[in-house]
Amino acid sequence: MSNRVVNILVPVVSIIIGLIVGAIVMVVSGYDPVLGYTALWNGIFGDSYSIGNTIRQITPYILSGLAVAFAFRTGLFNIGVEGQLLMGWLAAAYVGYAFELPRFIHLPLALLAAAAAGAFWAFIVGFLKAKFSVHEVIASIMLNYTALHITNAVIRNLSDGSFKTPTVLESATLRMPWLREITDNSSLHLGIIVALLMVFVMWFILEKTTRGYELKSVGFNKDAAEYAGMNVKKNIILAMTISGVFAGLAGAMEALGTFQNASIKAGFSGIGFDGIAVALLGANTPLGVVFGASLFGSLKYGALNMPNEAGIPEEIVAIIIALIIFFVASGYIIRLGLQKFGKKKEGQ
């Protein structure tokens, strides 16, 4: 079997195995898997409303996935996407309601603010690693908590007791009346275009620019990069900062698209952490991230329909979704199996 075929077969077989195991879980707990999966399918693709909301759900996953993937490609583990996302979320919401500007300035400015906030939060991590050899995982986990509580405190001050910021102005929202119309009043917004644009940006930086070549060199082999005269420290900081831009924009999707505000949170949004799984599912490539985010987002959103339509309790649904993702993530085992299988066939 050629490598290419294996590469395509692995995720497909993984999803199928995941679905089978999920079905077994449903049967064992006394539910009809056909009904369950039909509900899941309908929840994702059932009507234009579901499709709209599924895409809306996928959007921030693409960006948080890009953030993690970009860092991985440059040799860093950005586990702080969650915190960077929260900072971006707040920055976008604030700029979104606090300024009155024409739309063509206001929306880009709000997005830019989110990108800058995420970038700044990630920059701190990169700076600490480059200058003081602080491991990025420790620094970014701590900054996740810091971000959660700082944003909560700021929102409390901005909100006058309503636990959320004022709604962003029309001139800064990503929502479009025509998008709502064609999707039967779903919360689909323009963010998906921003996300796909960033997919291109990541690909372009890594594959086309000299900077991307440097970032990858530093990521793969710091010593060789230094030997070649590259500034390793500067590249570490930059890699982290760019990763933070993607994370901050993921926050903007929630602020300017899905929720139209920033609210006080009891805990993390989870989008940042799920970004790690998305990036790994997508093998850290820009296009792979789109597929990973699509799988993650559709399952997450479609699953909401399973309790309604098939009467399966949320807990079981969560288990099934986790199983599917688990099997996709353990693609290595499946790859091994496929290769053995392929070998046997060749031998015959």
Add this chain to the structure above:
Amino acid sequence: MEHVIEMLGIRKEFGNFVANNNITLQLKKGEIHALLGENGAGKSTLMNVLFGLYQPEAGEIKVRGESVKITDPNKANDLGIGMVHQHFMLVGNFTVTENIILGSEPTKLGMINIKDAAKDIAALSKKYNLDVDPNAKIEDISVGMQQRVEILKTLYRGAEILIFDEPTASLTPQEITELMSILKLLIKEGKSIIIITHKLKEIMEVSDRVTIIRKGEGIGTVITAETNPNELAELMVGRQVDFKTVKKDATPAEEILAIENLFVTDYRNIEKVKGLNLNVRRGEIVGIAGIDGNGQSELIEAITGLRKVKSGKITLNGKDITGLKPRKITESGIGHIPQDRHKHGLVLDFSIGHNIALQTYYKEPLSKGGIMNYKKINEKARQVIEEFDVRSGQGEMTPARALSGGNQQKAIIGREVDRNPDLLIAALPTRGLDVGAIEFIHSRLIEQRDKGKAVLLISFELDEVMNVSDRIAVIYDGIIIDTVNPKETSEQELGLLMAGEERQVKAVKEGNE
């Protein structure tokens, strides 16, 4: 005479790649049998088959006349086969005894019985003249000693047949001599030995017979006493090989590199270069001879800007380059073949094409306005690959990791020479390479010299330094203690200089006069 091991018609495939095809090796009891072949010829694969790490697709293995299937290394151990690996498998902060018994700890009432084991090991060490202290910690003893611990490990487990994989690769000349006498002693005590190597000198010195493999094919077995290095090299490479590097006399011109009173510390802040002076002129190759650890690495890193200079001055073409950033130094006209090609020389996960661009990617035509031009990069790579005979499966698209050591090194040399630097620093440029590749690399260094460039060669191999250099600077304890003319010196004199014995050197010189 009886054969203790017979490997008959062995074939081993990896996917579509045939690593071993129809190889036959017969080891007689009490002989030292050399297994000779270029890098990537399939020597290690064959030995891993014997040691049970790989299963052959075809062929038969007989141990003491009986056909056996060696399914794993434990089975090999049971059959009395022991292997001394090239990269030692020792735990640094364990003692010699602890390392040797690891995996088969002798127990007394359920407790590890270290004392008796240490006694046994001391006795073994004495019997084979290994001079190993069973209670020393591995991290405190020299590489040569560590290798003896590996030998003891196989003996302790009752090995009758010992396989040595490139045993001299990391040893000093003195340690090599000692190893050779240990091998002879082992034979005297009734052991049989297979030694994997591509160093012809060692084969001639120590082996009884030689089996040659080339590109995975068994070429045949010859008796050492009836052959010579030239014939062996030809059998191994498949063509004639020149040993004596042919070169014209040097015509040195003006000074390119000048180092004055240089002090450099290592990563632990210990002074390693201690007031070193050195100059290299256009049109000459200066070889730095010395035992590993006398400041060579720190010296190169200081010249190339990878390590801070504590004090002193380095000038290139009359321009002060002390303390400049690596890129500035590279751009001033230095090419650098680093001593560790995997650590510094290549990004192994990049294709060979992308590696060719490592030093020049930011300049036109390889990139423009911050945008890479991969088409131009691949064109450039193809040209370097062609010119420097880099053999790779998919041309410039081959991952650097997939290339053999020799071809990786050729790619690095190609990249550095292609930039046409005034000074080429070659640090251990032929380490671990076979005669074919060594010959090629030496001729390229000489070609640079003949083009009027300066070459600084750092090597631990005396042969290399004496053959290639026009001037030899001997480094000892961070300074150049003497500079000699390769035509007027001897290995003996160099060896003594490298050991820091200036007085004895004078005595030898006077005795010669």
